[in-house]
Amino acid sequence: MAESGGICISKTAFDHIENNLPYGYEILGDQTVKNIAKPVGAYGVLMKPRVTVAGELEKEKRTPARRMPIFVGIAAVLVLAVVIGICQF
Numbered sequence: 001m002a003e004s005g006g007i008c009i010s011k012t013a014f015d016h017i018e019n020n021l022p023y024g025y026e027i028l029g030d031q032t033v034k035n036i037a038k039p040v041g042a043y044g045v046l047m048k049p050r051v052t053v054a055g056e057l058e059k060e061k062r063t064p065a066r067r068m069p070i071f072v073g074i075a076a077v078l079v080l081a082v083v084i085g086i087c088q089f
Contacts, residue, residue, distance in 0.1 A: 011041030
């Protein structure tokens with residue numbers, strides 16, 4: 001059921017780990033699986049922190065918290081450039 005390299009979990013597993021892991025989940029609906037008579041609720045594990053319906057992913061919005069590492073990196077490079085420039089003179 002999972003894409004190559006992906007992970008699928010049952011609804012029972014999802015109920016236990018939903019709030020305990022920093023991953024998002026894609027609702028795949030009820031799936032027929034081998035050696036189980038009744039269809040099983042299935043979820044695909046995503047690397048995004050949200051639950052979606054299969055095929056209806058929302059666009060992520062960049063938040064200030066996500067931009068902070070970029071600004072810190074740029075500031076560090078600028079400070080390093082200034083220090084190297086001062087040392088050269």
